[in-house]
Amino acid sequence: MIDMKKRLKKIRTGIRMTGQFYQDEMQAILKDQGALLILSGAIIIYSLIYAYAYKMELVREVDTVVVDLDRSSSSRQLVRMIDGTEEVKVSRSATSMKEAREIFDEGEHVGGIVVIPANFENDLLEGVQADVAVYADGSYFLIYRQLLGAAVKSVGTFSAGVEIKRLMAEGKTYEQAMAARDPLSADLHFWFNPSSCYGSFVMPGLILIILQQTLLIGIGMIGGSNKEKNRHSFQVPVALKRGGIFPLLFGKSLSYLTIYSVNSLFTMVLLHNWFDYPNRGSYLDVMALTLLFLLSVIFMGITFSVLFKKRESSILLMVFLSPIVLFLSRISWPADSIPPLLHKLAHVFPSTIMVPAYLRIRDLGVGLVHVRYEYLLLLGQTGFYFLTASVALYFETRHNRKLSQQEEPI
Template sequence: MNWFKSLFRVWRREIRLVFTDIGVLLFFFALPLAYPIVYTLIYNPEVVKKIDTVVVDNCRTADSREFVRNLGATQGFNIIGYASDMQEARRAWMEKKSYGVVEIPADFSRKIGRGEQAVCSFYSDMSLLLRYRQYLFSLTDLQMHEVTAITARRLADGGLLTSTVGGLPVNTQANFLGDVSQGFASFVMPGIVVLILQQSLLLGITMIAGTAADRRRKNKGYDPLDYETGTLATVLGKSLCYLMIYLPLSYYILELIPWMFSLPHIGRFMDFMPLIFVMLLATSFLGQTLQVFVRERESSLLVIVFTSVVFLFLSGLTWPRYAFSPFWKMISDLVPATWGMEGFIRINSNGSTLADVSHYYMGLWALTGLYFISAVVLRHFTSKAHADCQRQGRECAEVSEI
């Protein structure tokens, strides 16, 4: 009973530290509540459409004009006008009036009439790959449409029935799973929100530790808000406090945000919530492991915020993990958000069950055990060091009084 009372006192003290520190409140509440909405609103258009484009038509025939009309009817192209030559088109490009240039050669219609291959040149601004991606998709669709139309025309000229021409000899069809719209927000947000949960929790935990270090410096090694109890009760009491705060936030971020913005969300809450619970538990122990290295309140901002970009790349969201070198794959495996992202995306976007992502689930339990042991061991030694420092401070005070 004494141990459970100590656990409750640690939990109560940690709750007090959280709700009396404006910085921790910002990290624990404002950041998880606001960031998913801000990020999703930024990427809310999902797909880049109707990109301003200039055409240089050196052919000036009915075929070239029809080609330009078909180009403007695609999802990616917005034909803003014709340029007399490439120099004029380049000026429009340099002035950011257009992000692409289509050049139609003078022999475009003649080659089509002869049954030869007609080549059009396309120049794209590569400063944003999303624009180039949409350009490429639209050009591919238009190319297939033009080939079908030309094939039908040649058959008609040969005296064959064109009604039997329904498409290309080889028809391709893409069915995208998870991100059916191929939108950027639907692709990146399910992973980003999991990383936000981890990083905001780590920021708050390390900031609490930095504030406690400041109090010890002011009081000669003694923290007036610390509660002296066993190491195990301290570690578990702190984690209980963090889980109590972050489980409701996880429901908001992972269940309500996709519903608000119509993001892919076909996974069941009862499947991904156990995975997220273990990830939060591992993150709380990781934060308590990092606490012992925090000496100032501001150092949490410098270290944890910097690692956010590193953890994003290590998660496999921007580059597949199977292409990592063994060293970086090992570092990636030590980050709880890596396992949480991969498991959550499979459940949320592809409809997997918890049994289907058991590999990631067990990996998170392994990280939980690893960081729990490290948090307990480091807490034990730092508690002894703080007690020795406090004892020495009291002895020095007694000598000075004598």
Template sequence: MQQLLNIAHYEVVHIFKDRILFLVVFVVPFIYASLLGMIYASSILQQVPLAIVDLDHSAESRAVVSAFENSNDFRVIPSVDTYAELEQGMKNGTVRAGVVIPEDYSQSLSQHRLTQILTVYDGSNLIYGYNTRRYFQLVLNTFSAEHTAAYLGGLGMSKQEIKSVMDSVSVTMQVWYNPNYSYSTFIFPGLIIIILHQIGLLGIGLTITREKERNTWLQYLCAAVPQWKIFMGKALPYFIVNFFNYGLLLWLAARFINVKLEGSLALILLLGLLFNIIITSLGFVISLYAPNSLQVSRYLMLLSVPLFFIAGYTWPGTHMPVLLYGLGKLMPFTWMAEGLRLVTLKDLGANYLAITIIIMSCMAAFTSFLAVTFTKRRNPAAEGGLVVNSGSTYPKKNFLN
């Protein structure tokens, strides 16, 4: 028993001595829980962006519009007057759901004929899809009941007449982009990107730190080799492997997991190319300034969880705190995951991805610039700085006695 306590005491001492390990054990769980709590603070997805195309422009159709405007579950987007504008909004993400009121709506109601109201919603994000469907049913069922009650108020009608009025409004729902509610289509591409993100950063992030630990980095600094050649030589193998894995994992996802992957192959490859440049360059920069391999592994491990959630891939960024939403926009994973979803799931062209491509290109240029302009001057190791596993402190001789 004493030996067990001695070992435990020795480990506790090292936990408190190693600042990073102390943070991992005691602080990070609290930070993660607080971060996820802030992301999902709203708990209920409301104010879904809704476009209403009123083709009838009658008092009866305006009553339908008012029913949605008075619902806290929807936020009606103005200036959407045609089906083409609704479709455009659904493609670029400014609209997540739509209602189309037919031209003969009021006439059909007055004649007690069946009239259909078309509702559509974006199924590419299942969080929006599930909630929007429920909100549609709630608003339209309430509206239908109120309409019937108002019409029948004070009238003596037969059961058949009442049924005719009750069935006068029909709703057709369409799910766009992911009609089968495939969870693998919703989540799996994002998981592929985060895997490539973390593995890519870790692989290239250990290159320079490995040389530092072996005292061989000095030969690169002293050699008459320009910085860009050092970067290219170190990064090229990881870039090729990561790009190959990108194509392979997407193929496996489509072939064996039945993930919906459509759209332009050229755009898919372009996004992968830009993302790979960013990750390879960023990993090289991290490796340049990280003290050792252990710290690289720790930092990347700590970043993997919040990175995936603040990107807005699972929970809409518009429903997060503004600070987290803005922070997510600074991450290459955010743009890559959303861009891949726009291409493979919505089958959109380059004109819809212009902003994504421009921002990712700027990120690639910036990180590449940092990677090829590092100084070849060697800084002396800081005394008392971060070291692997808190240095070479060993237990006393009677440690296991």
């Protein structure tokens, strides 16, 4: 009975200590304008700017220069067909390839050049193959894809019309001509992002990267500020008691979890609804996965925050790592194409595990059971960083105790 009372007393003391450390950390965050801007303002600003920038979803009406060397009714019809596609807008015409190249080199936002050769109509009438040249800006893949796709679609449709008319002139019916022109047809289906929208493809994963990087920067800034101002001295006698590190760690973690629960609600619910991003999964599955992700990032941030002697150090390190983290997250490049060693090292960051699992839930609509491997991996990572954060805080408080003893007057 006495042991039970002692245990309950210890639990109440631990809860009270956790609440005190939670309050202290929240006050430190609210008083630090720079950290508050990173932890609260940056996630809203970044997500809104990126989401609004990608609001158009698709690159449409790419300015294109047409060089019509034939100037026939057939060539003009082909130009109208190209201009009628949503991908391309025929904004300029030129009399020669040299003139078109000069327009392109002037940098007037021209995506490419389409050249219709001389004798285009005569070749069609004589049954000779006519070539249409397309010069697309390969330095910009989105523009290149749109211009090339519009040209191929228009030329293919125009070519099919010519072939069908020729077959019907030979005595075939329209259905026979269609079957002869396309004996094998492909029935294409684009799942989960049928319109190939770029914003819907990149933004859900990019939001997770922003959440992670701003959280790591904010925790590092608070840790660096505490080092500069020696704010942790009051925590030393409490934290070094048996089990005292855990209330300290829980209190600090809960403060960041509180802030980023609100940030997650804004980015993963409100922002998704505002910009109509794919949302086929269950919110309960998303919440279960996001909770582990945030805890893993928080414990990782606390682990590394003890290394920063100045608040600026965390900003420099995370700005340096951000492009690397984005690339290794598999948003822009498939995991199978990343060197195996580099891919394994990428699992240091929670986003590497979180992004593919999150996208499968939100985009594909699968359940948590279908991402159980990533979930268990994220759970193990959370446990690992919990241990490293506990050890880091323990040695940090021991170091602070030595400093306090050295500063005491003899």
